[in-house]
Every structure is written in structure tokens, then in C-alpha cells.
Amino acid sequence: MASAVTPREEDYSQWYLDIVKNANLASNSAVRGCMVIKPYGFGIWERMQRQLDDMFKETGHQNAYFPLFIPKSFLSKEAEHVEGFAKECAVVTHHRLMNDPNGGGVVVDPSAKLEEELIVRPTSETIIWNTYRDWITSYRDLPLLVNQWANVVRWEMRTRLFLRTAEFLWQEGHTAHATAEEAQEETLQMQEVYATFAEQYMAMPVIRGVKTANERFAGAVNTYTIEALMQDGKALQAGTSHNLGQNFAKAFDVKFQNENNKEEYVWATSWGVSTRLIGGLIMTHSDDEGLVLPPKLAPIQVIIVPIPKPNEALNAKAEELMAELKARGIRVQYDNDKKKRPGFKFAESELKGIPVRLGLGKRDLENGTIEVARRDTKEKSSQSLDGIIDHVEQLLEDIQNNLLQRAIDFREEHSHIVDTMEEFQAILERDIPGFIYAHWDGTTETELKIKEMTKATIRCIPNDAKEEDGKCILTGKPSKQRVIFAKAY
Amino acid sequence: MASAVTPREEDYSQWYLDIVKNANLASNSAVRGCMVIKPYGFGIWERMQRQLDDMFKETGHQNAYFPLFIPKSFLSKEAEHVEGFAKECAVVTHHRLMNDPNGGGVVVDPSAKLEEELIVRPTSETIIWNTYRDWITSYRDLPLLVNQWANVVRWEMRTRLFLRTAEFLWQEGHTAHATAEEAQEETLQMQEVYATFAEQYMAMPVIRGVKTANERFAGAVNTYTIEALMQDGKALQAGTSHNLGQNFAKAFDVKFQNENNKEEYVWATSWGVSTRLIGGLIMTHSDDEGLVLPPKLAPIQVIIVPIPKPNEALNAKAEELMAELKARGIRVQYDNDKKKRPGFKFAESELKGIPVRLGLGKRDLENGTIEVARRDTKEKSSQSLDGIIDHVEQLLEDIQNNLLQRAIDFREEHSHIVDTMEEFQAILERDIPGFIYAHWDGTTETELKIKEMTKATIRCIPNDAKEEDGKCILTGKPSKQRVIFAKAY
Numbered sequence: 001m002a003s004a005v006t007p008r009e010e011d012y013s014q015w016y017l018d019i020v021k022n023a024n025l026a027s028n029s030a031v032r033g034c035m036v037i038k039p040y041g042f043g044i045w046e047r048m049q050r051q052l053d054d055m056f057k058e059t060g061h062q063n064a065y066f067p068l069f070i071p072k073s074f075l076s077k078e079a080e081h082v083e084g085f086a087k088e089c090a091v092v093t094h095h096r097l098m099n100d101p102n103g104g105g106v107v108v109d110p111s112a113k114l115e116e117e118l119i120v121r122p123t124s125e126t127i128i129w130n131t132y133r134d135w136i137t138s139y140r141d142l143p144l145l146v147n148q149w150a151n152v153v154r155w156e157m158r159t160r161l162f163l164r165t166a167e168f169l170w171q172e173g174h175t176a177h178a179t180a181e182e183a184q185e186e187t188l189q190m191q192e193v194y195a196t197f198a199e200q201y202m203a204m205p206v207i208r209g210v211k212t213a214n215e216r217f218a219g220a221v222n223t224y225t226i227e228a229l230m231q232d233g234k235a236l237q238a239g240t241s242h243n244l245g246q247n248f249a250k251a252f253d254v255k256f257q258n259e260n261n262k263e264e265y266v267w268a269t270s271w272g273v274s275t276r277l278i279g280g281l282i283m284t285h286s287d288d289e290g291l292v293l294p295p296k297l298a299p300i301q302v303i304i305v306p307i308p309k310p311n312e313a314l315n316a317k318a319e320e321l322m323a324e325l326k327a328r329g330i331r332v333q334y335d336n337d338k339k340k341r342p343g344f345k346f347a348e349s350e351l352k353g354i355p356v357r358l359g360l361g362k363r364d365l366e367n368g369t370i371e372v373a374r375r376d377t378k379e380k381s382s383q384s385l386d387g388i389i390d391h392v393e394q395l396l397e398d399i400q401n402n403l404l405q406r407a408i409d410f411r412e413e414h415s416h417i418v419d420t421m422e423e424f425q426a427i428l429e430r431d432i433p434g435f436i437y438a439h440w441d442g443t444t445e446t447e448l449k450i451k452e453m454t455k456a457t458i459r460c461i462p463n464d465a466k467e468e469d470g471k472c473i474l475t476g477k478p479s480k481q482r483v484i485f486a487k488a489y
Numbered sequence: 490m491a492s493a494v495t496p497r498e499e500d501y502s503q504w505y506l507d508i509v510k511n512a513n514l515a516s517n518s519a520v521r522g523c524m525v526i527k528p529y530g531f532g533i534w535e536r537m538q539r540q541l542d543d544m545f546k547e548t549g550h551q552n553a554y555f556p557l558f559i560p561k562s563f564l565s566k567e568a569e570h571v572e573g574f575a576k577e578c579a580v581v582t583h584h585r586l587m588n589d590p591n592g593g594g595v596v597v598d599p600s601a602k603l604e605e606e607l608i609v610r611p612t613s614e615t616i617i618w619n620t621y622r623d624w625i626t627s628y629r630d631l632p633l634l635v636n637q638w639a640n641v642v643r644w645e646m647r648t649r650l651f652l653r654t655a656e657f658l659w660q661e662g663h664t665a666h667a668t669a670e671e672a673q674e675e676t677l678q679m680q681e682v683y684a685t686f687a688e689q690y691m692a693m694p695v696i697r698g699v700k701t702a703n704e705r706f707a708g709a710v711n712t713y714t715i716e717a718l719m720q721d722g723k724a725l726q727a728g729t730s731h732n733l734g735q736n737f738a739k740a741f742d743v744k745f746q747n748e749n750n751k752e753e754y755v756w757a758t759s760w761g762v763s764t765r766l767i768g769g770l771i772m773t774h775s776d777d778e779g780l781v782l783p784p785k786l787a788p789i790q791v792i793i794v795p796i797p798k799p800n801e802a803l804n805a806k807a808e809e810l811m812a813e814l815k816a817r818g819i820r821v822q823y824d825n826d827k828k829k830r831p832g833f834k835f836a837e838s839e840l841k842g843i844p845v846r847l848g849l850g851k852r853d854l855e856n857g858t859i860e861v862a863r864r865d866t867k868e869k870s871s872q873s874l875d876g877i878i879d880h881v882e883q884l885l886e887d888i889q890n891n892l893l894q895r896a897i898d899f900r901e902e903h904s905h906i907v908d909t910m911e912e913f914q915a916i917l918e919r920d921i922p923g924f925i926y927a928h929w930d931g932t933t934e935t936e937l938k939i940k941e942m943t944k945a946t947i948r949c950i951p952n953d954a955k956e957e958d959g960k961c962i963l964t965g966k967p968s969k970q971r972v973i974f975a976k977a978y
Contacts, residue, residue, distance in 0.1 A: 042554055067523035068523070069579070069656070070520075076595045088584070092580060106562075
């Protein structure tokens with residue numbers, strides 16, 4: 001049998017880790033907090049990357065690459081930025097090892113101390129804006145629309161595979177604009193790109209909103225976010241897009257000559273999503289049998305299992321089906337291992353979240369049928385081999401849509417409109433708390449007090465929040481719109 | 490005018506740097522030895538990556554990702570490996586900064602010292618083989634065919650953009666096999682993949698050969714290489730494929746149960762190419778007007794220039810041509826800048842190495858013609874607009890082939906068969922020395938002595954070297970085959 005998974009009801013955290021481990025997505029490494037992304041997990045990331053990269057290019061961005069290291073002094077140039085990142089960064093202090101003269105193996109060579117320490121990038125605003133100073137002189141150089149795919153390091157003390165790791169992979173867009181309006185448009189455009197990706201590819205519905213001052217990116221004027229709801233009723237911040245105003249341009253003295261020959265500071269945005277998305281993908285769709293993947297991101301979309309085992313006739317039919325499916329751009333594999341029984345293969349394909357399984361037996365061949373099992377609903381049916389390719393293609397689309405709808409329904413069921421602190425707390429005590437729409441007086445003080453009392457944070461002020469007169473659930477002070485509270489990853 | 494380039498004859502090194510800078514490929518950064526790869530340069534790397542990645546997958550490899558950091562103790566486990574890399578590595582010693590209590594800004598927090606220092610990976614054999622111990626137990630787990638796209642750091646003292654930088658981007662394949670024979674097959678297969686890529690995509694002919702013991706990768710049993718000849722007559726090692734024997738399996742205790750239920754150490758290979766290839770690409774084809782790019786790797790393959798400037802009729806025709814070219818998968822741009830004159834645009838397109846330029850003027854439209862300029866030979870001709878799409882498609886293929894043939898011819902002209910030390914030295918004193926085929930007695934002592942005398946190194950023993958009785962050019966001792974000497978990057 002394929003390794004089993006702890007049921008969600010029993011231990012949700014363990015269920016998550018079991019899926020990551022048993023579906024061969026990632027593992028912990030010998031380096032504290034750093035993960036190894038295994039080939040199957042990386043296959044999901046590659047598909048995410050490809051799609052996002054296409055979307056970035058369609059919106060006019062180009063890729064570039066900036067150094068891994070940031071001089072310590074750069075971090076300090078933007079006051080809030082250094083506050084945000086200095087406490088959890090990897091610091092390079094030396095550039096050579098040597099044999100211990102006392103025979104203690106290999107040690108750091110004290111004579112190879114760097115003049116200035118280097119920080120392994122936790123994010124690249126500082127090194128990039130230091131570079132943009134050389135790239136930008138005139139309005140003709142703007143907008144500058146650049147993205148980078150990279151690894152970054154934040155020395156987190158508590159880590160969890162994909163969701164929070166010391167090193168993670170991400171993309172970070174860094175754009176420069178001539179006006180505040182353009183920077184704001186770009187910030188919102190990229191939030192929308194992320195939301196579209198989350199919904200259309202990950203089948204993970206998200207709330208588009210803006211962060212409160214307290215939850216903003218260190219150095220941003222405004223941080224826009226997409227927030228998803230996981231199956232345990234906790235929120236996941238899945239991507240952020242920051243309007244940086246002129247903060248980094250001022251810190252790094254990046255000015256341009258505008259059309260009227262006047263010098264101005266440049267306006268900036270930055271935006272990123274990371275391998276954390278894989279954690280969100282797992283927790284949105286998977287079940288107690290294992291991973292469930294939306295077809296658009298599944299490394300393998302269809303698996304064909306010979307029943308009870310491969311033989312010449314079954315192999316020939318499988319080859320034929322594979323060729324036809326591949327011709328439609330469908331990613332298909334044939335599980336022709338002779339040593340494993342079909343039951344084992346079924347469980348394995350469920351654990352790996354393969355959207356469609358085709359069971360092909362001797363009797364099927366005689367009857368011109370094939371067994372089709374879908375991973376999302378676990379429905380099985382016997383289908384005619386005639387037209388099976390069309391059927392599978394349609395089924396993949398249905399599964400993609402069903403996963404999104406199911407996740408939307410789940411979110412609706414676990415979204416609550418609440419007007420008192422009692423209700424608020426009662427909902428947070430449920431097994432699956434969810435999103436809470438409540439009034440808030442707009443102060444950081446109240447926000448922090450509620451967090452301290454309940455562990456719930458303001459996830460965002462939704463972009464589409466309606467104006468509505470209300471009273472802050474904690475202080476009773478007037479409020480003009482509801483914000484979304486939740487416990488969060 | 491577009492910025493000019495120093496002629497090769499005047500100062501070859503400056504010519505190279507001028508092209509990198511003026512064609513907007515890369516620049517130095519604020520961090521010693523680390524480069525910024527600009528969007529145009531990164532566009533070339535992306536095309537290289539995509540093609541190589543496809544070739545790796547066609548040969549059965551999958552991508553994965555391993556940590557950036559390597560515990561110091563891991564490096565020491567393979568004795569030669571640590572010798573090779575300890576002297577030039579970035580060492581992380583702390584995980585936090587703090588505000589200087591004496592008001593000196595942000596400083597390293599001494600209380601956040603790591604228990605064990607971490608090395609920023611110079612290459613990943615050690616961390617990967619430490620992981621493979623958990624992945625491999627039986628012959629059924631083999632072969633394990635994994636590749637990683639990553640950044641690595643080697644603290645080089647003398648750096649040059651693309652050719653030698655402290656941080657660079659590369660891919661590193663790490664495979665595990667059940668037998669020595671399979672590992673050797675894989676090593677040679679990947680050398681051949683690299684050679685095919687160099688020749689068919691970069692249009693850069695290479696010699697396939699094996700390194701001498703002295704030039705081997707630290708920890709390898711054998712290092713296979715592809716060696717290219719640059720326009721200044723120096724060799725560039727463009728890619729290497731290592732047969733690692735059981736060295737890393739023994740260092741990290743990675744064993745498997747073979748088909749006869751016996752425990753054995755696993756056999757390994759590793760292989761890599763890096764952003765150094767972009768340096769090789771530049772130095773193989775470019776000229777005194779700027780970059781020359783083979784069409785298969787050019788981010789822009791065709792540029793259309795309106796003459797003397799854009800107008801409605803020219804724009805309409807350009808749009809039509811662009812749509813038709815794009816439909817054939819050709820990467821085309823229209824330079825509709827109104828402020829720059831055609832002469833400037835021509836020079837700029839030459840500097841950027843765009844393979845084909847189409848000049849479209851008012852009279853052309855009347856006559857049904859268009860001016861076609863190819864970057865490689867600088868030939869211009871007037872062509873009928875009828876059938877121009879076919880013509881351009883064919884021309885791109887011709888340019889690709891011509892660049893390869895031209896580079897082969899150059900290499901042939903600068904390859905020398907030499908039997909005495911006098912001849913050997915005379916050739917090395919030429920402006921463009923090239924490859925020297927000479928006999929060598931097979932000892933590291935002689936190899937190093939020749940290097941000391943002449944600065945030339947043995948680039949490789951060619952895979953296809955013929956057996957031939959001869960005498961070592963230095964010692965007169967007997968030799969069975971010629972090896973290739975050259976000055977090298």
C-alpha cells in the first residue's frame with residue numbers, strides 16, 4: 001500500500017505534513033529551516049512558474065537577475081525596511097575556509113573577513129534600487145518593468161514545509177514609474193494577475209484587498225494582497241503587491257528628468273509570490289486520501305493503469321491512448337510496473353493527486369470500454385473507448401471548474417458577518433473558523449488588541465468593500481466598512 | 490549614435506566589455522564580483538535555459554531544488570572536494586543584525602552566531618548526496634536523474650562579466666546509478682548533450698575531450714569537457730560532465746541493495762553549464778559593430794525599421810509583416826520610435842546583434858520591395874515583398890548555419906599540429922594562438938612545467954584522438970596520442 005495519510009479531523013498539521021512527505025513533494029534538509037523540493041513537487045512549481053511568467057510577459061515585464069548578496073549598509077537606507085528584515089537574515093562575514101592549524105578540521109579563515117558584511121537577500125528592493133539609479137535618467141527610461149525569479153532567505157525560527165521556510169523560491173517584480181498614478185495602476189494590475197492565476201490555475205478563490213498599516217510590507221505606502229481560506233478555516237496570504245511610493249527612490253537617490261525637464265524622484269512598486277503557493281494549493285483541495293491537484297497544474301494529468309497487469313494487448317491500447325492524449329497536449333503516463341497490484345497503483349495515484357485515472361482491463365478491451373475515475377469526487381464510471389479522448393479532455397476541464405466551485409462554496413460556508421465581540425470570539429473557537437467580516441475603528445491599537453485577545457488578524461480591507469455605517473466590534477467607535485479578520489498562516 | 494565599441498585589434502578585453510555594456514547584457518554591481526544580468530542579456534539566458542531544459546527532460550531528467558547553504562562539515566567529507574572549494578567560498582556565520590548600542594548603525598548581533606557555519610553553495614554534490622542517502626535504498630530507486638537550476642558562489646579574486654563572476658547562474662545535474670558502466674554512459678551522454686547544444690543552438694563548435702588528472706573537478710574520477718576557441722585564440726571551457734565514481738557515495742554513505750540483495754555504494758555523475766556560456770557566445774561571433782547572435786538564441790530575430798520614420802501606411806504594412814512572421818514563430822519587433830533616425834536604429838540593431846533587419850520605406854511600398862540586411866555578413870539586398878516571409882525564415886536558417894561554419898573555419902585556421910617546443914612557443918606568441926595539438930608524456934609534472942613556461946594548459950585529450958607514436962614536446966618521452974594545449978579563460 002502507498003503510505004497512508006493522517007485524517008484531517010484527527011490532526012490537521014500532521015495531515016498536511018503527511019501529504020507533503022508521502023506525495024513526494026518536499027522534505028526537510030540538513031540545514032535548519034531549508035527544504036529540499038523533490039522532483040514531483042518541483043514539477044508543480046515549474047508549471048506555476050511557466051504560467052506566471054507568461055502572464056508577466058503579457059503585461060510587458062521582462063526578467064533580469066540581481067545579486068544574491070546585499071551590502072549591510074544598503075538595508076539600512078530605508079528605515080522601515082531594515083526594521084522589517086534585520087532580525088532574521090543570514091549574514092556572510094568571511095570568504096575563505098582553512099585547515100585548522102590545531103588539527104580541528106576545516107575552520108573559517110580569520111584573515112578572510114569581509115570589510116562589510118553581506119546579507120543574503122530577504123527581498124531585493126535595496127540592491128535593485130541601487131542599480132536603477134544607473135538605469136534611469138529620463139522619463140524615456142520609464143516605465144521600467146522588471147521581474148526576477150530567485151531564492152531568498154529569511155531566518156524564520158518556526159518553519160513549515162512550503163508555508164514558511166528559511167530559504168524559499170519566489171519571483172519579485174520591481175517596477176519604476178514616472179507618476180504616482182501609474183505606480184498605483186501597476187500595483188493593482190499585478191494584484192489582479194495574481195488573483196487570476198490563483199483562481200483560474202490553482203482553482204483557489206481569493207479575496208483581493210489592501211493590508212492595514214500594521215500589516216504592510218516594510219517600506220511600502222500600501223500593500224495589496226490576495227487572501228485564500230484553507231480547509232482548517234485559517235487564512236493564507238498568497239501574494240502581495242506593494243505600492244512603494246517614492247520611499248526607495250529617495251533612499252537610493254533615483255531621480256528622473258520629466259517631460260518638462262524637471263527632476264523628480266521615481267515611483268515604485270514591488271510584488272511577489274513564492275513556493276508558499278504550493279502549501280496553499282495542498283490545503284485548498286487535498287483530502288484524506290492524499291493530494292488533489294487542479295488539472296492545469298498537475299505534472300501528470302492522466303494515468304493509465306493496466307488491470308490486473310500489463311500485457312501485450314493492454315500495452316498496445318495504452319500506447320494508442322497515450323499518443324492521442326499527448327496530441328491534445330494532455331500529460332499522461334502509463335503505469336506498467338509488473339510488480340505492483342492495481343489496488344496499490346490506485347492508492348498511489350490518489351496520493352499523488354492525479355486528476356484522472358483510466359483503468360484498462362482485458363474485458364474492457366473486449367467490450368470497447370474503459371474505467372474512468374476522477375480524483376476530485378472519486379466517482380468512477382465505465383465509458384466507451386469510442387470518444388474517450390474527448391471525454392477525458394472535457395473531464396479535465398470539469399475537474400478544474402469543480403475544484404474552484406467547491407473551494408468557493410467552502411469559503412462562502414465559512415464566511416461570517418459579525419457585529420459583536422461575543423459572536424466574533426465564538427466563531428474563532430469553532431473547529432473551522434473562517435473569514436469574519438466585522439467593523440473596526442481603523443486604529444492599529446484596536447487591531448493589536450484584538451490580535452492579542454483572539455489571535456485573529458485583519459487579513460485585508462477588501463477592494464470591493466461597500467460603504468456601510470457600523471461600529472467597531474471592540475471599541476464601538478464608528479466605522480465605514482467591514483474588514484476581514486481571520487486566524488492566519 | 491549608439492555607443493561605439495572598441496575594435497578587437499586595438500584592445501580585445503575592452504571590446505568584450507564594451508559589447509557587454511553597450512548591448513545592455515550585464516553590468517557590475519555594488520557587490521564585489523557579482524553581476525547584474527540586464528533584461529536583454531537575461532533574454533539570451535532564458536532561451537538557453539529553455540532549450541537545455543528540454544534536452545535534459547528528453548534524456549529522462551527531472552528538476553528539483555536543494556538548499557543554498559551547505560553545513561561546513563559536509564564540505565570536508567570528500568577530501569579533494571574541500572581542497573578545491575574551501576579557499577573561495579562565502580561563509581554565513583550569523584543570523585541577525587541589531588542596532589549598534591553605540592550608535593554605529595546596524596551591526597551583526599554577536600548573540601546570533603550559528604553553531605555551525607554555513608557555506609553558500611559553490612556546487613551542490615555534498616548537500617545532494619547527503620539527501621540521496623534518504624532517497625536510495627534499492628536498485629529500484631536507480632537511476633536517479635535529477636537536475637537543478639540555481640545560483641552558486643565562488644569567491645574569485647579576478648572576475649570578468651559572464652566569464653568569471655563570484656555569483657553565477659547555472660544548472661547542475663546530479664545522477665545516481667547502479668553500475669560504473671551506467672555512470673560512465675551518463676557522463677558521456679551529457680557531454681554530448683552539451684556539445685549538441687553548443688553547436689546546434691549557440692553555433693559554437695566544440696572539441697569533446699577528457700581532462701587530465703590535474704584539471705579534473707575536485708572529487709571526480711574523470712572530467713569530460715567541451716572546449717571552444719574564442720576569436721582571440723584562447724580556449725573557453727564551456728561545459729563539463731564528471732564521472733564521480735563512488736567517491737561521494739562513500740563520503741555520504743549512500744548504499745543500495747542490488748538485484749542480488751547485496752549492498753553496494755552508488756555510482757554518481759554531475760554536470761553543469763553556466764552563464765559563462767553567454768561570454769562564449771559573445772566571443773565566438775561578435776564583431777567591431779557589436780554583438781552577433783545566432784537566430785535560435787536571439788531574443789529578437791527580426792527588426793523592422795520604417796524609413797525615414799513611421800507613418801500610417803508603413804505602420805500598417807509593418808503590422809501585417811509582424812503578424813505573419815509571428816505566426817511562423819519568429820520573434821520580431823517594430824522600431825517605431827519617431828525621435829530616432831534610421832541610421833541610429835541601424836547601428837543600434839547591429840550593436841544588439843539582431844540577425845535580420847528589414848528596412849521599409851515609402852518607395853519600397855510603391856515598388857512592392859523591402860530592404861533586407863543580415864547581421865552576420867552585413868549584406869543588404871532589396872527583396873520582393875512577395876514571398877518575403879519565406880525569405881526571412883530561410884535567411885534565419887542560413888545565418889544560423891553560416892555562423893557555425895564561420896566559427897568552424899576560424900578554429901581550423903587556428904589549430905596547429907606541433908612537434909617541437911620551439912614551434913609550440915612560436916605559436917603561443919602569435920596574436921591569435923589557437924589550439925595546439927602536441928604530444929605529452931602523460932605526467933602532471935610535465936603539464937605543470939609547460940604551463941609555467943608558456944601559460945598554456947592542456948585543455949583536453951580529445952575523445953576522438955587517434956593513436957599515434959610520438960614524443961613529448963618537453964621531455965621527449967614516448968606518447969601515444971596528441972593532446973590539445975591552449976591559453977585559456
